[in-house]
Amino acid sequence: MSSSLSSGVQVGSGEQVQAIIDELYRLYPEARYDLDFTTPLELFVATQLAAQCTDERVNAVTKTLFQKYRSAADYAGANQEELEQDIKPTGFYRKKANQLRVSCQYLLDHYGGEVPGTMAELVRIPGIARKTANVILGNAFGVVDGFIVDTHVDRLSKRFGWSKQNDIVKIERDLMALVPREHWLEVAHRIIYHGRAVCNARKPLCAQCTLASYCPSAMLDQ
DNA sequence: CTCCCGATAT
DNA sequence: ATATCAGGAG
Incomplete structure (x- = not known):
């Protein structure tokens, strides 16, 4: 064989x-994770923006994005069109802007605006599947439950x-x-x-x- | 499987 | 012209 x-x-x-x-x-x-972040929420946002996009372009966007949006409530309550413009260079910007609002609203509804630290909880969030969950767990919580694919x-x-x-x-x-x-x-x-x-x-x-x-x-x- | 987005490499 | 870029949903 x-x-x-x-x-x-x-x-x-x-x-x-x-x-x-x-x-x-x-x-x-x-070697390390190349997306810039200082909190689990920032990693939560950056990783969603990373779909079909280089890390470099994500970092260019989040540099100012993280100053403007500081909490899950900021994203959940954001104006769709304004958020689209704020993340536009990462591509898929309409879908990603909507996804950020929805996923952060989910954080507000279920976890007091915090990012949960288990695989089971993360993959229940709309827009988060195993790849993104593995990235968040490994790089923000030091928890390795799976392999990033x-x-x-x-x-x-x-x-x-x-x-x-x-x-x-x-x-x-x-x-x-x-x-x-x-x-x-x-x-x-x-x-x-x-x-x-x-x-x-x-x-x-x-x-x-x-x-x-x-x-x-x-x-x-x- | 397609769609979402547009810049860039080949 | 076409494939690819730290994906996920319908």
């Missing part, structure tokens, strides 16, 4: 997984041969089984760094990738 790599290691074996993890830590010792983790998991699933939840389950729990958050951050810098969607730079000997998708003849 499992195939052998140029390194002689089997795809999906503990040896391959650990080799990739080790190299990711070596490559990106300082965003567009990069989805893509690299398949390239590494760690999952053949298309359903995000099934990919997350595969990763939780393969990667030791203490590495879930840190490895997710580093997979994302590598996905941006080297293993990008359009034209992965396999020839200069130090993971290539452990990667069944490496295309070294380019």
Whole structure:
């Protein structure tokens, strides 16, 4: 079932997984979550804005947004059109503005305007699914209940041969089984760094990738 | 599966 | 011209 790599290691074996993890830590010792925030609510807002948008653009918007809107009530009571303009550069701005108002109203109705700190509570909030919940839990509360599966983790998991699933939840389950729990958050951050810098969607730079000997998708003849 | 948004890379 | 960008809902 499992195939052998140029390194002689089997795809999906503990040896391959650990080799990739080790190299990711070596490559990106300082990897962290790149959205700027100082409170759980700020992370709650920034993460919703991050859909299909670079972190850089989100940070450019939140720099002033967080000065203007300081509480869940500020977002819930915001004027839709005004909030749209405040977040416009992040894209999907009508949907995101509405989603911020609705999700923050939900925080007011159920949690006194605070962001809850459990997976079960977070995924009940409209606009919050497991990816966003995992980001909030891991980065604002230090709670690691799952594996962040965003567009990069989805893509690299398949390239590494760690999952053949298309359903995000099934990919997350595969990763939780393969990667030791203490590495879930840190490895997710580093997979994302590598996905941006080297293993990008359009034209992965396999020839200069130090993971290539452990990667069944490496295309070294380019 | 499509839609939401527009800038940017290829 | 087309795919992609730290997604989620209908």
